[in-house]
Amino acid sequence: MNLIQALNWRYAAKRMNGQKVSQAKIDNILEATRLSASSMGLQPYSILVVEDENRRKEIQKVAYNQPQIVEASHLLIFAAWDNITEAQINEYINNTIETRGVTPESLADFKNSLLNIANGNTPEQNYQWAARQAYIAFGTAIAAAATEEVDATPMEGFNAAALDELLNLKEKGLRSVTLLPLGYRDAEKDWLVSQKKVRREKADLFLEVV
Amino acid sequence: MNLIQALNWRYAAKRMNGQKVSQAKIDNILEATRLSASSMGLQPYSILVVEDENRRKEIQKVAYNQPQIVEASHLLIFAAWDNITEAQINEYINNTIETRGVTPESLADFKNSLLNIANGNTPEQNYQWAARQAYIAFGTAIAAAATEEVDATPMEGFNAAALDELLNLKEKGLRSVTLLPLGYRDAEKDWLVSQKKVRREKADLFLEVV
Numbered sequence A, B: 001m002n003l004i005q006a007l008n009w010r011y012a013a014k015r016m017n018g019q020k021v022s023q024a025k026i027d028n029i030l031e032a033t034r035l036s037a038s039s040m041g042l043q044p045y046s047i048l049v050v051e052d053e054n055r056r057k058e059i060q061k062v063a064y065n066q067p068q069i070v071e072a073s074h075l076l077i078f079a080a081w082d083n084i085t086e087a088q089i090n091e092y093i094n095n096t097i098e099t100r101g102v103t104p105e106s107l108a109d110f111k112n113s114l115l116n117i118a119n120g121n122t123p124e125q126n127y128q129w130a131a132r133q134a135y136i137a138f139g140t141a142i143a144a145a146a147t148e149e150v151d152a153t154p155m156e157g158f159n160a161a162a163l164d165e166l167l168n169l170k171e172k173g174l175r176s177v178t179l180l181p182l183g184y185r186d187a188e189k190d191w192l193v194s195q196k197k198v199r200r201e202k203a204d205l206f207l208e209v210v
Helices: A003-009 A023-034 A053-061 A086-100 A105-120 A123-147 A160-166 B003-009 B023-034 B053-061 B086-100 B105-120 B123-147 B160-166
Strands: A045-050 A074-081 A174-183 A206-209 B045-050 B074-081 B174-183 B206-209
Touching (some): A003 B023, A023 A123, A023 B003, A045 A123, A045 A174, A053 A160, A074 A123, A123 A174, A123 B003, A160 A174, B003 B123, B045 B123, B123 B174
Antiparallel strands (some): A074 A174
């Protein structure tokens, strides 16, 4: 399936059937997500991968008991950095030095511009920016799951503070932003499976600037 | 190219060569973007498509003179709704009724939950939420361009207030969020073309929850 076919095939499954997704498909979805575009390349987020069913039952309780969280095979939790620190910027710069074989001096201006942005913002502003970056990865993961013919249900509806507490995210410098259960639709139990996709018309969504 | 190959191929081109992207490829990128996932299906944003070169020269002036804006073939501007209004929710509900052939009564609870969310937020909160939704579409567009082997340079660096003023976005109920020039890399002029992609290692980016 090409990307457009995959995006037409996908929908936000309301019920899943418990079938396991192969490790090869999970690996492909994670790799596409890892390759996502990110402003200045920083990737200011982590993605938690939850396969353990008991853990997912705990998480379900702080997510309005949505059944897909347990009926899925894996649950991804997109969690943004709660701030952007000098240590995190240094880690990214060091990764760039190692990957590209360049000198620290050649990256000094770039590093300073990152530091200026991060230090010029409040932690909340840095978090909000990091959360937007996490949404780019989230969008990539949704598309990647579809190309693997794996169902994925994007979720914003959960108690983020309670989830952060449950998984000790605060001490990891993270705040949960979105959930993405990965699994297979339960075509018999899901009322949505037979419904047409609703999207804004091209002429409505896109505005030509002349 | 599959999605992973496409994401490895892509990078944020710093220079483009002015070559036109075929209408078929533009249409595919826009169609994938239109099919993006969106919370509750609302798609609370518009995407402006700018092909006219003089317009792009004007826009470049409020975007730190980044050359890709003019060297690209097309410029996409992702602009989030500045609020979520009852009229917009009604339009979405009516689209759902028409697309799925269902009754207004069957959507009454869903409509009320949308209204409760929108009315419970300030306009700024609704805008921030709409902007995050726009980032999902932005992520999809970046991936879609790559699968078409079209270069795309995601940009957050521009004067959003000045761009909104230039394109009268305020009176359309929109606020610009991100830019995405679409075109072809200029391999001779772009220092970044030969540099390895830097991404966080799998073991660093993904945290297994046990």
